[in-house]
Amino acid sequence: MWSIWGAGLMTGLALIVAIGAQNAFVLRQGIRREHVGVVVVLCAVSDAVLILGGTAGIGALVSRFPAALDVLRWGGAAYLTWWAVRSFVSASRPSSLAAEAPRSKGSVIVTTLALTYLNPHVYLDTVVLVGSLANQHGPDARWVFAAGAVTGSVVWFSALGYGARALSGVLRSPRTWQTVDVVIGVMMLLLAVNLVRG
Template sequence: MLSIWGTGLLTGLALIIAIGAQNAFVLRQGIRREHVGVVVALCIVSDAALILGGTAGIGALVSQFPAILDILRWGGAVYLTWFAVRSFRSALKPAALTAEAPRSRGSVVATTLALTYLNPHVYLDTVVLLGSLANQQGEGTRWVFAAGAVVGSIIWFCALGFGARGLSGVLKSPRTWRVVDVVIGVVMLALAVKLIVG
């Protein structure tokens, strides 16, 4: 049982650690020290719901309706392109990122949810792939695997969001913020292109 839980944990971490739109946003909010707990909690709850949904068999449903993933792909590409342009514009400003006007909690929640649910890869990774791997463990232990994957998500988002918040004092110079915004812009644009290309 413990080895199945550990396999779920490591598989979940392997899939989630890759830099993507969601991780870039969590990092940015952590460094800004702005609504970090809300962002981390939303990411964890979303991941857990998707992993558990995949384990319950929703992955087969997602696979049967590829049109849903196409709609998410194009919507996600548009949103990521807009986010990239916004990041590049922010990088051109001489002020530090911390000098930007604070974003409302509602705006941060909406952005977190959009970056999470408009990405078709999140469904392929968490619902289809992790769900399939969980179901290969057998009826009695698939939920143990899923629990390991959920714990991996909790560890990752807490470390990323609160770790970035802890380092924000070191990273508060305008030059550092320009680099952060450029990197986030490049990541978002690359992901948008990847979604468009398919």
Template sequence: MSPFFTGLGSGLALIIAIGAQNAFVLRQGIRREYLLPVLAVCILSDAVLILLGTAGIGKLAETAPLALDAIRWAGAAFLLAYAVLSFKRALRPAALEATGGGRGTLAAAILTCLSLTWLNPHVYLDTVVLLGSLASSHGPDGRWVFAAGAVAASTLWFSALGFGARLLAPVFARPSAWRILDVAIGVFMVVLALSLVVSSP
């Protein structure tokens, strides 16, 4: 199989797994709020991490456990903070059709997206370490073709998730639907945070 399609399949297998970043993109897509900037941040961040892993940074990360530990604890703290915000939103849900109220700023959306991406150690393990290792198995030339496939997978997935979420807009015109989503996201963030803490040596 071509290194490109191997990278595409490997990237999709890792990226499609629901995580904090995907949950945020889903929410922004449903709300139709700053979706393009959020997608750009996710896609560009993944591309940078995949290329760094392909260039060999993954091996360096494996030799710096203290750095990974710091990222793990910072990520757990951020996920817990985000969970608290989700639970607060669940107490005061707003219908999708409401205008103005509850709409965040572009800076806040981008900062949240950056934090959910760069403070998540699973992102480094998946993109930098794992995809970087897989890329290296394709030789000096093939590894960059593999990386291109992985970047394409990230682009396809986030675009489908963000724009596909708009199909759920009619459901989320009701405040009760937002309450359920925010509670689910909050619980999911707590579970992720606890998994990071438990996995810490």
């Protein structure tokens, strides 16, 4: 059983470690030392819900309704484009980045959920792919595989969010903020283009 759990862990980490919109936001909030626990918990719980849903068989349902993924694709592309523009505007004023007004917990929660659930790749990776791989292990062992994938998600988001928070003193300079915002903006635009292109 440990080998199945380990396979789930490695699969979860392989899919989640690639820097995307969600990871970039977790990194930014960690550097800002702002609502880090809320962001980490929301990301990890969301992944767990999607992974367990895929393991329970929802992946087959998602595959049968491609129109739902199309709606998410266009909504996600619009949101990512808006976020990219916002990042570029923020990067154009580096002197104000260190003194940027704190965001409310509600705003951070909405952004975290949007970056998670408006990205169709999240469904393809967690619900369809991880769910399919988990179900190859049979009715009982599939949950062990899923538990490994969920563990990978919890470990990654905790390390990213709290690691960035621990290094925030080093990373808080205006130049670093500017670089982070430019990188995030470029990343968001690339993800938006990839979503539009399907």
